[in-house]
Amino acid sequence: MNAIRSSSEDYSELTNANRIEAIQRKLQMSGLDGFVHYQTGRAKENVTIPYLTGVRGLEDSGVIIPASSEPVLLVKDFEESRAKRQSSLADVRGVTTLPIERAIASIGEVFKEKGLAGKRIGIDESELTVEVYNKLLSLGVSIVPFATELISMRMVKTAAEVKRIREAAAIAGAAIEKVRSLVPEGLEERELAAEASNLMQRSGEASFVSVQFGPNASFPHHRGDSTRVRGDGLLVVDLGANVEGYNSDITRTLYVGSPSERHRNIPDVIKLAVSDAIEKVRPGVPVKEVALAARRVIQNSGLPQPRHRIGHGIGLNVHEKPIVEEGFEYVLQAGNVIAIEPGTYLDGDTGSRIEVDLLVTESGAELLDPKSLPLL
Amino acid sequence: MNAIRSSSEDYSELTNANRIEAIQRKLQMSGLDGFVHYQTGRAKENVTIPYLTGVRGLEDSGVIIPASSEPVLLVKDFEESRAKRQSSLADVRGVTTLPIERAIASIGEVFKEKGLAGKRIGIDESELTVEVYNKLLSLGVSIVPFATELISMRMVKTAAEVKRIREAAAIAGAAIEKVRSLVPEGLEERELAAEASNLMQRSGEASFVSVQFGPNASFPHHRGDSTRVRGDGLLVVDLGANVEGYNSDITRTLYVGSPSERHRNIPDVIKLAVSDAIEKVRPGVPVKEVALAARRVIQNSGLPQPRHRIGHGIGLNVHEKPIVEEGFEYVLQAGNVIAIEPGTYLDGDTGSRIEVDLLVTESGAELLDPKSLPLL
Numbered sequence: 001m002n003a004i005r006s007s008s009e010d011y012s013e014l015t016n017a018n019r020i021e022a023i024q025r026k027l028q029m030s031g032l033d034g035f036v037h038y039q040t041g042r043a044k045e046n047v048t049i050p051y052l053t054g055v056r057g058l059e060d061s062g063v064i065i066p067a068s069s070e071p072v073l074l075v076k077d078f079e080e081s082r083a084k085r086q087s088s089l090a091d092v093r094g095v096t097t098l099p100i101e102r103a104i105a106s107i108g109e110v111f112k113e114k115g116l117a118g119k120r121i122g123i124d125e126s127e128l129t130v131e132v133y134n135k136l137l138s139l140g141v142s143i144v145p146f147a148t149e150l151i152s153m154r155m156v157k158t159a160a161e162v163k164r165i166r167e168a169a170a171i172a173g174a175a176i177e178k179v180r181s182l183v184p185e186g187l188e189e190r191e192l193a194a195e196a197s198n199l200m201q202r203s204g205e206a207s208f209v210s211v212q213f214g215p216n217a218s219f220p221h222h223r224g225d226s227t228r229v230r231g232d233g234l235l236v237v238d239l240g241a242n243v244e245g246y247n248s249d250i251t252r253t254l255y256v257g258s259p260s261e262r263h264r265n266i267p268d269v270i271k272l273a274v275s276d277a278i279e280k281v282r283p284g285v286p287v288k289e290v291a292l293a294a295r296r297v298i299q300n301s302g303l304p305q306p307r308h309r310i311g312h313g314i315g316l317n318v319h320e321k322p323i324v325e326e327g328f329e330y331v332l333q334a335g336n337v338i339a340i341e342p343g344t345y346l347d348g349d350t351g352s353r354i355e356v357d358l359l360v361t362e363s364g365a366e367l368l369d370p371k372s373l374p375l376l
Numbered sequence: 377m378n379a380i381r382s383s384s385e386d387y388s389e390l391t392n393a394n395r396i397e398a399i400q401r402k403l404q405m406s407g408l409d410g411f412v413h414y415q416t417g418r419a420k421e422n423v424t425i426p427y428l429t430g431v432r433g434l435e436d437s438g439v440i441i442p443a444s445s446e447p448v449l450l451v452k453d454f455e456e457s458r459a460k461r462q463s464s465l466a467d468v469r470g471v472t473t474l475p476i477e478r479a480i481a482s483i484g485e486v487f488k489e490k491g492l493a494g495k496r497i498g499i500d501e502s503e504l505t506v507e508v509y510n511k512l513l514s515l516g517v518s519i520v521p522f523a524t525e526l527i528s529m530r531m532v533k534t535a536a537e538v539k540r541i542r543e544a545a546a547i548a549g550a551a552i553e554k555v556r557s558l559v560p561e562g563l564e565e566r567e568l569a570a571e572a573s574n575l576m577q578r579s580g581e582a583s584f585v586s587v588q589f590g591p592n593a594s595f596p597h598h599r600g601d602s603t604r605v606r607g608d609g610l611l612v613v614d615l616g617a618n619v620e621g622y623n624s625d626i627t628r629t630l631y632v633g634s635p636s637e638r639h640r641n642i643p644d645v646i647k648l649a650v651s652d653a654i655e656k657v658r659p660g661v662p663v664k665e666v667a668l669a670a671r672r673v674i675q676n677s678g679l680p681q682p683r684h685r686i687g688h689g690i691g692l693n694v695h696e697k698p699i700v701e702e703g704f705e706y707v708l709q710a711g712n713v714i715a716i717e718p719g720t721y722l723d724g725d726t727g728s729r730i731e732v733d734l735l736v737t738e739s740g741a742e743l744l745d746p747k748s749l750p751l752l
Contacts, residue, residue: 041693081723082595082598098704099704125506125507126505126507127505128506129503129504129505130501130504130509131501131521133506134501191578194578198573201566201569201570202566221454223433306454307452307453319435328474328475
């Protein structure tokens, strides 16, 4: 079981600045003297430093948050001016970060300056690599897991975070409508994907696009290839935009030509599964009940259950916690943003998936997908 | 100092299949009984499992390589059919991977089946997270760093890897020519970026695009915004395509309108820095000598040195080892693929960078950039 503690604090009004204060309170309550993170490569998908500082795309960079003094962001020296403009932390220092030993030495100096040498330091063990961990240990501090606390904060979005996801959902909705308008042209899957991607990149940053037609729709992770979208069948379009680091994740099943009645009925079932799941969403409801509501509709239809999870949190990652599925002990609270994506797949025949993005509000759920975008 | 051992073995003819045999030999020579990796999120930028199995985009998946029996790929059960089609490993198993404890239990079962319980197991500590590391330790095995061995293999590309990078370079070159052809239209930076991205996505997968005009070009990590590319100035276009996981990374500095003579001279210096660096590239040459050749040209011109590294390896990551810079003790060998990217930045005024992709051959260097793409 994956017991993620629901936070009793309300972070929904936190700005990026007092996010640090909230972390410092949690450090103190956990008996920790500070927090440290350092990331090497994979700039696009790293989230810990963007979450803590507002600066994205940093490779070879670190952050140190003492429990009771000013935090420090260490960046590659040539990133210093950009990081200073973008960071919510006041103390940004350009240092030599390659080889990694140079960066670790700089972290050691900050530890000394902040009185953290030999102390108990929290880490985000869900992101920190073992390579960095071993080098931090060599600085003589005690390392303590702290990811659960960070993740419990990240699951409850601030108003500013919701605003970005909402914008990303609007862009994704426009991209799906673009694909719908192009269906009569008989393009290839990958050409439709490129059109959707191009539209999203003009408004934000294209994050991902998957276009799957006919039998390809029966393989949930098919990426879109030279298959021509022509004739009769179901077209699954799954895409997401990114606005200032925050993702949307929306899927629709479109009809191409005149699908058989058997095929045509499938998306109606999935649409009902989505509606029943949305009905369940409100603060205080365990995530598994939302998943079960969707699975019950699929069960009753006689269609096969999807082997993937019914839903997941969205934010800085396209897939993040809470996982919306049986086996995950999380109780929804206001400020969660989740994607619900039931589907069904008939191997080699056809498939359907519909995915909506929801904000959990005090009284229920608000759809972040554009109002103008039909579920089918 | 970051002493990466140059391998004495020649991996350049390795296929994906005997890559596993080479790793098994290295495990045996290191006194290890096996290797394990498990990755949670960040599907796009993870490289360890794609390198070992040929399957990309897997979240929540693991690989176990016993030193002397068949390796196993564990994937989310709904990914099983795709992974079986794509994997170079014969033994692919769909399992429940969420919550993570379920996946770790499956790894424990494979350990038992393969006689690895309680044994010495290598990891890729440059990629494995501390969360997974701690859970692996709970299985009662001894964990030993093995990333250096994997990285020394990854630095020498196989013919199949070079072929993909070469294709990715051809696509990137076409995207730069597309931007060049659109310059007279006076578009915004982000519109040019979208056009380049769209072209790349139609041929492979767009990886990244950065378009920086005028003063924006003085900030190496500016991403492209609503700045209109019109009037007189330097336009830096830095982009890369991705073909089956392998990246290119190419930059050109283009003239827009009639830049001042002072601005116009800058890219000529950078072009000379590139040429002098290329001259140095051949097996047996320390990477720092390549970097110093480029820096010497910039030094002599009186322009400021770039604060970023002069070059880096490319492959499954856009930036990987070897780092081409002073302070890195790596001696080039045939099969390395490196990007050389000298630049110079005059804060708030202008900037220039030129980047080429090179294969180190037995006798020197082969440019992977399209022959038709001028350096300026």
